[in-house]
Amino acid sequence: MSTARRGRRPGAPDTRAAILAAARERFASVGYGPTSVRTIAAEAGVDPALVHHYFGSKDQLFLAAIEAPADPADLLPTVLAAPPDQLGAAVVRMMLLVWEGPARPAGLALLRSAVSNEWTAKLLREFLVSQVLRKVVSTLGFDPDARAARASLVASQLVGLVMARYVLRLEPVASASPEWLVAAIGPTVQRYLTGEIALP
């Protein structure tokens, strides 16, 4: 069961912090997909059951590790319910809904940290790819290379929208209504998702 290889015991006050530190290290160095709760537990010197007890699923552990401003699992079903030709607009609308709400400070903190710290950049990339973009793009039936190309193009526009609206405050993007942004930027995301995009 518990290997306690760093001398920590389950239930010790720093157990939760040790699990989060191990999770950050593994998710950033190996990526979300190949990392198991078992590996993180071993790295933290605790029983995997304790990781589940503290954090629930691997998804939820990941969100805690990056201090995610919102849980995509709560939001994606609404996006994925959009008709395929409305998916771009639905993605932009959902992103703005999150960023216009109480999650914005945590989102900005994550972005700031990612820009100055390569480790956080890796975690944010893993978050965007594994928790958001891959789930949206996988509904469209492309092969894996095309999915990755489309997902990273979508990310380039969404991250840029956040930067222009909330960080650089470029007008009128900074103070425009969400629906104007959906109308202006939704078609870009739609083209990246379903339009003619050659493989790199």
Add this chain to the structure above:
Amino acid sequence: MSTARRGRRPGAPDTRAAILAAARERFASVGYGPTSVRTIAAEAGVDPALVHHYFGSKDQLFLAAIEAPADPADLLPTVLAAPPDQLGAAVVRMMLLVWEGPARPAGLALLRSAVSNEWTAKLLREFLVSQVLRKVVSTLGFDPDARAARASLVASQLVGLVMARYVLRLEPVASASPEWLVAAIGPTVQRYLTGEIALP
């Protein structure tokens, strides 16, 4: 001539630094357009001729103040020589040319600073708007509100491309060839420049 109201004299070792500090303060607080070399000189306590002697034009003073990675005046003529229906591709190609070259570390430093410091964010915004975007968009003959809307949408995609390729390193955008990015993202910038975009 020199007002020397802070006790500095022209030619004192800190004169150049005082001019740059005054320039950063004025450009960030008032913006590029309304700020004159004369105001900056008065703020720094030096003669305007000395500002011109050290930095040349107001444009060049601004580039020095934000430690700009490249001078748009050297690059924009090539972009603006593109046919109107190729302008989006030309903008993306030029931006990648700058970022693939020796200017990248300075560009990333500016971006990092802008994300964590509101003052630098204002300067970077002024730089993008006054030195780059306004000059590209003004060739297309829209009214001022439409120009601002189009310019800020273009910025949202270009800043996001920089973030995805050089900061978050999202694949395949991170390692794709510049020409693939021009083909994939050029049409987005083209639509923001010349397509159907409602006013906010």
